[in-house]
Amino acid sequence: MAPMAELEGERAFEARLDRLFAQAPAFGDADLFTLRVSDRLNRGWSLRAGLIGALGVAGGMVGVYQALESGVFARAETVSDRYGAAIGHAVDRVLPLNIALSGLPFAGEVLWMPAVLAALAVGYAISRAIREI
Amino acid sequence: MGASMTGVSSLLAAHDVDLAALSAGGDRRAFSELVRRHGSAVRGLLRRMGADGAAADDVAQDAFLAAFEQIAEFRGEGTFQAWIKRIAARLYARRWRRQSRGRAVAEADEPQASSAADEAGAAGRLDLDAAMATLPVPERLCVALCYGAGLSHGEAADALNLPLGTVKSHVKRGLDRLRRRLAPPRGDGSGDREAGDGAHG
Numbered sequence: 001m002a003p004m005a006e007l008e009g010e011r012a013f014e015a016r017l018d019r020l021f022a023q024a025p026a027f028g029d030a031d032l033f034t035l036r037v038s039d040r041l042n043r044g045w046s047l048r049a050g051l052i053g054a055l056g057v058a059g060g061m062v063g064v065y066q067a068l069e070s071g072v073f074a075r076a077e078t079v080s081d082r083y084g085a086a087i088g089h090a091v092d093r094v095l096p097l098n099i100a101l102s103g104l105p106f107a108g109e110v111l112w113m114p115a116v117l118a119a120l121a122v123g124y125a126i127s128r129a130i131r132e133i
Numbered sequence: 134m135g136a137s138m139t140g141v142s143s144l145l146a147a148h149d150v151d152l153a154a155l156s157a158g159g160d161r162r163a164f165s166e167l168v169r170r171h172g173s174a175v176r177g178l179l180r181r182m183g184a185d186g187a188a189a190d191d192v193a194q195d196a197f198l199a200a201f202e203q204i205a206e207f208r209g210e211g212t213f214q215a216w217i218k219r220i221a222a223r224l225y226a227r228r229w230r231r232q233s234r235g236r237a238v239a240e241a242d243e244p245q246a247s248s249a250a251d252e253a254g255a256a257g258r259l260d261l262d263a264a265m266a267t268l269p270v271p272e273r274l275c276v277a278l279c280y281g282a283g284l285s286h287g288e289a290a291d292a293l294n295l296p297l298g299t300v301k302s303h304v305k306r307g308l309d310r311l312r313r314r315l316a317p318p319r320g321d322g323s324g325d326r327e328a329g330d331g332a333h334g
Contacts, residue, residue, distance in 0.1 A: 013312050014280070020261040020315075021181070021281040024174035033176065033190060034169045037197045041161050044198070 060123025064115075150209035157205045164204070168197050171214045175221045181265045182225050182277040192228060196221035215283050222282035226292035229274060264314035272307035275300050 027033065144152065144166045155163035175196060179189035200207075200217050207216050265273055271293075278289040290300040 010308075013308070013315075016315075017261075017276075017280050017308070017311065021178070021277075023261075024171075025177040025180075025262070027173050027176060030169070030173050033172045033193070034165060036190075037168045037172070037194050038161065038165045040194060040198060041164065041201060045161065 056123045056126050059126035060119050063122040063126070064119040067115075067119075149213040153204055153207050153209065153213060156201060157207075161201075164197075164201050167213060167217075171217055172197070174214050175217055177262075178218050178277065178281045179221060179225055181262060181273075181281055182222065183229075183265075183270055183273050184225060188228075189225075192225045193221055196224050199224065218282045219284060222278050222284065223292050226274065226278065226289075229270075230294055261315070264311050267314060268307050268310055271295075271299075272303045272310070275303035276307035276311065279304055 141162075144163055147155075147163070147166070149167065149170070152163045152167050156167065172193065175193045176189050179192050180186070184192060196217060200220050207213065265277065268276065274293060275289055278284045278292060279286060284292065286300050286304065287297055289295075289304075290297045293300065295303075
């Protein structure tokens, strides 16, 4: 019986120790501690956001540079001119009104607007991808 | 779970698991509420492990920042407090390992506040913090890791990079000392203040 009583005593003491450890002491500067952690968290977050933004811009610039290097815009412009003319002819045939599409700014300049938007989209997509990673 | 729960009063009323889910989505205010709720428990544990005030606060801050980084891993299987305590205890164990590498074992084995605690023990009942301070550092760490942070003996051995048998010996000796220190004085059967908050585990 004595060893059993000793074992029960040990278990009771361990349970008591668990309860004592579960009691959190009160700290007068608890709010200050929370503030410090929040500050460090926000600093780290801002740094990370800045880094992600910079990486996004750099990624977008690299993407645009690669696109320019590969001559994709020149090819797109050629294709655009060809299809623009074809569309113009088709419209001329379909529409009774004689609207001169060739007079509209439907050439290379127009392509730069979507190109810039595409570069921004690429940058945004890269920054989102980096953030997800 | 309220993904749209962004008001301060909502955060105050929210359950830890919901706050953790919001934090996982990048809500730093929700995480700050978790820090507010559990910061003292973590700081207290680190002090009981033997860290001085400044070191305990440094490690506690690091633990919360580490917890924010890996908050998606918290799935509410245990309590948030138990989870963050384990992170903090492991961080402190690592720090202790680094610092004690070049230090003599005999020095590390010395109790830190034995004389003061002896006097207090002679005068009457000790509280847990004072009783822990009477333990030699390895025993103190092992007891705090196993009973304060809820690590198994094996996990404590890994955290401290000590053999499992050594950790078990430290825990047993530490418990024996604590039992003597925390024994109620004769004629006073009231025991310790045991208003456990049930957050452990």
